[in-house]
Amino acid sequence: MVRTGNSAGLLREFLAEADLPCPGCGYNLRGLQASACPECNQALVLQVALAEPRLGPLIAALLGLAVGAGSAGTWLILFLAAGLIQGFTPPFIPILIMMLGLVGEGVPLALLARRTGRAWFRRHGPATAVRIATGAWVATAVWVALLLAAMLLID
Numbered sequence: 001m002v003r004t005g006n007s008a009g010l011l012r013e014f015l016a017e018a019d020l021p022c023p024g025c026g027y028n029l030r031g032l033q034a035s036a037c038p039e040c041n042q043a044l045v046l047q048v049a050l051a052e053p054r055l056g057p058l059i060a061a062l063l064g065l066a067v068g069a070g071s072a073g074t075w076l077i078l079f080l081a082a083g084l085i086q087g088f089t090p091p092f093i094p095i096l097i098m099m100l101g102l103v104g105e106g107v108p109l110a111l112l113a114r115r116t117g118r119a120w121f122r123r124h125g126p127a128t129a130v131r132i133a134t135g136a137w138v139a140t141a142v143w144v145a146l147l148l149a150a151m152l153l154i155d
């Protein structure tokens with residue numbers, strides 16, 4: 001059951017006798033009478049949290065996708081800029097592979113980073129979470145290998 005309307009009262013009750021630091025600035029909140037930290041003025045809420053959030057696989061998956069999408073986007077910008085500055089048409093296949101890397105990892109990254117994406121990830125067991133994280137890094141390795149192969153074939 002969600003208790004609404006009295007969350008500020010519960011927060012005051014909880015902090016009446018507890019020496020707890022503000023998560024924002026570290027100020028001791030014992031005896032707090034408001035719903036915001038008196039030091040940094042950030043709003044505070046009482047909430048239930050997981051004892052062990054198991055963030056490792058989620059961070060690994062987000063990082064794998066971010067490395068793939070970020071490097072694809074960087075290479076794409078560098079290729080297009082070099083083509084514009086030096087007046088040549090960038091080779092089509094490498095550009096296509098970079099765009100596939102950017103979209104193919106950027107879209108899953110954006111979806112997974114959202115609250116609903118993180119909730120979807122946490123509904124899976126630890127083994128599946130590790131498989132998803134591994135898949136993110138494999139996807140990055142695959143598009144980099146495709147790009148290197150395309151570059152070697154052009155030269």
Ligand SMILES: [Zn+2]
Pocket residue numbers: 022023024025026027037038039040041042
């Ligand atoms: Zn504070």
